[in-house]
Each structure stands twice: as structure tokens, then as C-alpha cells.
Amino acid sequence: MPxxxxxxxxxxxxxxxxxxxxxxxxxxxxxxxxxGSVNLEHLIKxxxxxxxxxxxxxxxxxxxxxxxxxxxxxxxxxxxxLPFASFKITVKGRMLDKxxxxxxxxxxxxxxxxxxxxxxxxxxxxxxKIEPKQSKIYSIKNLTTELASFxxxxxxxxxxxxxxxxxxxxxxxxxxxxxxGNETRVLEFSTISxxxxxxxxxxxxxxxxxxxxxxxxxxxxxxxxxxxFITVT
Numbered sequence: 256m257p258x259x260x261x262x263x264x265x266x267x268x269x270x271x272x273x274x275x276x277x278x279x280x281x282x283x284x285x286x287x288x289x290x291g292s293v294n295l296e297h298l299i300k301x302x303x304x305x306x307x308x309x310x311x312x313x314x315x316x317x318x319x320x321x322x323x324x325x326x327x328x329x330x331x332x333x334x335x336x337l338p339f340a341s342f343k344i345t346v347k348g349r350m351l352d353k354x355x356x357x358x359x360x361x362x363x364x365x366x367x368x369x370x371x372x373x374x375x376x377x378x379x380x381x382x383x384k385i386e387p388k389q390s391k392i393y394s395i396k397n398l399t400t401e402l403a404s405f406x407x408x409x410x411x412x413x414x415x416x417x418x419x420x421x422x423x424x425x426x427x428x429x430x431x432x433x434x435x436g437n438e439t440r441v442l443e444f445s446t447i448s449x450x451x452x453x454x455x456x457x458x459x460x461x462x463x464x465x466x467x468x469x470x471x472x473x474x475x476x477x478x479x480x481x482x483x484f485i486t487v488t
Contacts, residue, residue: 264381266416329365339370390417390479395466398453404486407458412451413466418479419449420470427471429454431464431487432480438467459487 269283299314325342328335334343348361369377385391392415399409413429420427422444429452430438439457446453452468466481 263376263379264383266383266385268385337370338372340373341368341370342366343368390468390470390477391415392418392466392468392479392481395481395485404488405456406488407456409456410445410453411456412446412453413468413481414451415468415479417449418452418468418470419447420468422447424471426476427469430467430469431457431459432467433460433462433464456487461488463487 265287267285267287269285295318299311299318302314303309303311325335329342329344332344334341343366344363345366346361346363350361392413394415395411395413397403397405397409397411399411400406405411420429422428429441429444431441432438439459441454441457443455443457444453445455463484464487465484468479470477470479
């Protein structure tokens with residue numbers, strides 16, 4: 256879980272604006288590097304931690320009621336204003352004249368506008384420039400026990416940026432690396448994507464390990480090493 260008391264850090268990279276068709280001008284645009292996504296269940300579990308008197312089920316019930324109220328007010332034509340965002344149903348389309356000669360059939364859509372809470376948060380965030388498609392490991396978590404340590408057979412998840420690889424290549428993979436540099440390849444995976452890898456921890460001797468991901472791009476071999484170590488028991 257990120258530190259909710261700091262201003263946060265958003266990584267971004269620059270890519271060439273191909274809409275500029277001039278040999279005398281080069282234009283680059285910033286693009287944020289995603290750290291993945293967080294769903295409602297994750298937020299509920301985090302909110303229920305830390306001595307909260309509200310249970311996960313009570314959080315779910317409250318969110319469900321608020322969602323239903325939001326929908327009911329929206330479909331009656333109300334604008335719903337919350338601290339983090341405002342919601343409004345608007346009508347789009349194009350009429351050729353006041354008699355509604357239809358060129359594009361009108362349809363309803365939802366307009367979402369960021370609230371002041373999010374606007375203030377975005378204004379305070381720290382920005383960090385990285386190279387395009389720079390691979391990085393952000394975290395590793397034990398999904399079986401939720402403990403900080405790992406045991407053979409546990410289901411684990413690694414999150415990062417540009418960490419996906421081709422499972423069919425003998426050169427690529429995810430490895431546990433011990434203090435002596437010996438590597439153990441992970442053989443069982445359930446998910447491999449650019450931002451997330453789920454796998455089963457292989458049999459290992461108890462000790463401290465680092466995580467290494469090897470990928471191949473063209474003729475180049477890309478190695479992403481996790482900062483720090485994890486404990487295998």
C-alpha cells in the first residue's frame with residue numbers, strides 16, 4: 256500500500272508527436288507510466304484495516320447503497336456532486352434544424368468532472384521523468400498468506416512497469432536470485448502482463464532472495480532487478 260500521507264510520485268516519459276509534420280520542428284508529449292490499477296475490493300480491504308470499526312461487509316453495503324442513489328438521481332436529471340467528482344447525464348447528437356431533422360441520433364452519456372479533492376491532489380504530486388518503456392519492479396506480494404515471507408507453492412504477484420515477457424522463449428523468465436547469485440526459474444504462471452505477473456513460488460532453500468525478470472526486445476536482452484530482498488522460509 257502506498258504512503259497515503261505523502262504527495263505521491265507519478266512517473267512519465269516523452270514520446271514524439273507525430274502530428275507535427277515539419278523537418279524543422281520536433282515536438283514531444285508527456286505520457287504517464289501506469290503502475291497498474293486498484294479496484295473497489297482492494298480499497299475496501301485497505302479501508303477496513305488499521306483499527307477501523309467498520310467491517311468490509313459494511314463498507315460494501317454502504318458503497319452499494321451510494322451507487323444506487325447516484326444512479327437514481329442521475330436518471331432523474333440531477334447533477335450529483337461528491338468531494339472527488341461530480342456526475343451529470345448529458346445529451347449528445349447533431350440536429351440539422353429545429354424541427355429535429357436528425358443527422359446524428361441524440362443519445363445520453365455521463366459526464367464526470369474531477370472534484371476539488373482530486374484537483375488539489377494532482378497539483379501537489381511529484382513528477383519523475385523516466386525513459387520510454389523503462390521496466391521496473393514496484394512490489395511483490397504473497398497472495399496465499401499475505402505475509403511478508405514466501406514458501407514454495409504460495410501464489411505471489413509482482414507488479415511493475417513493462418515487466419511482461421514471452422513465456423515461450425528459453426531466454427526470458429522470472430527468477431529468484433540468492434545471495435550467491437544462483438538463479439531459480441519460476442515455472443508456473445497464471446498471469447503475465449506488462450504491469451503484473453502472478454506465479455507459484457518454486458521450491459527454494461530458505462534464505463534471502465532478489466527477483467529478476469529477463470525479457471528480450473529485438474536483439475537486446477533486458478534485465479529488470481528488484482531493489483531489496485524477500486525472505487523465503
